[in-house]
Amino acid sequence: xxxxxxxxxxxxxxxxxxxxxxxxxxxxxxxxxxxxxxxxxxxxxxxxxxxxxxxxxxxxxxxxxxxxxxxxxxxxxxxxxxxxxxxxxxxxxxxxxxxxxxxxxxxxxxxxxx
Amino acid sequence: xxxxxxxxxxxxxxxxxxxxxxxxxxxxxxxxxxxxxxxxxxxxxxxxxxxxxxxxxxxxxxxxxxxxxxxxxxxxxxxxxxxxxxxxxxxxxxxxxxxxxxxxxxxxxxxx
Numbered sequence: 574x575x576x577x578x579x580x581x582x583x584x585x586x587x588x589x590x591x592x593x594x595x596x597x598x599x600x601x602x603x604x605x606x607x608x609x610x611x612x613x614x615x616x617x618x619x620x621x622x623x624x625x626x627x628x629x630x631x632x633x634x635x636x637x638x639x640x641x642x643x644x645x646x647x648x649x650x651x652x653x654x655x656x657x658x659x660x661x662x663x664x665x666x667x668x669x670x671x672x673x674x675x676x677x678x679x680x681x682x683x684x685x686x687x
Numbered sequence: 688x689x690x691x692x693x694x695x696x697x698x699x700x701x702x703x704x705x706x707x708x709x710x711x712x713x714x715x716x717x718x719x720x721x722x723x724x725x726x727x728x729x730x731x732x733x734x735x736x737x738x739x740x741x742x743x744x745x746x747x748x749x750x751x752x753x754x755x756x757x758x759x760x761x762x763x764x765x766x767x768x769x770x771x772x773x774x775x776x777x778x779x780x781x782x783x784x785x786x787x788x789x790x791x792x793x794x795x796x797x798x799x
Contacts, residue, residue: 605785607785607786607787611728615791616773616789616790616791616792617730617773617775617787617789618789619786619787619788622785622786664728666728666730668787670785675718675720675732675735676718676720676732676775676785676787677732678722678729678730678732680727680728680729681728681729681730683728
C-alpha cells in the first residue's frame, strides 16, 4: 500500500531559528502533496498545496514567507518553518494522493518552539 | 466552502459494545475518507468511501452521497479502538481538488 514517510517526528527549536520537515512518498510518485497543521484538541487544517516543479499554493491566512515549501522531486516535499516563534508550535502533517485510494498521511511532526 | 459535521463529539464505550459515528457534509463530494488518529498523532486511513458500503474486520462504513452523510460502525469495540475518528471530504468544486476538509472529530474512549 501507499506509504508516506515524514521526518523528523518531533523537534524542539529555539525561537528565531528555522526548522525543515521532510515528507516522502516511498512507493509511489506524488506530483502533489499537501501540508496540514493541527493544534492540540483541534482538527486538521490545510496549510498549502505543494506542486512538483512549481510554486506552492497557500490557503488564506497562511504566511508563505514563514512556511516555505519546496517540492523538488516526485517523491519529496519539504516544509521549512522560518524564524519560528512559540505560536508556531503545532503538529504538522503531510499527505499525498495515491490514485483511487484517497489520501495517505505521514506520521506527523510535533514542533515545539521554546 | 464545504462544511463537515461529525457527531457525537465524544463517545465512551465499554469493551465489546457497538457504536455508530456520523458525518454530515454540506455539498457534493469527490472523496470521503474516515481516519483514526492514534495517541501519537498518526492518521490511519480506515476507509476511502465516496459512496456505498465497505467493511474491514470489525469496522464498516456507509456513505449515502445523495443525502450527504456517512456512517462509521464499530462493532465489538476494543480498547485499541480508542482515539479520535475524523471524517474528511473533498468537494467537487474545481478549486477544491486535493483539499480535504476535516470534521471536528469524534473522541472515542473504550474502557475495559
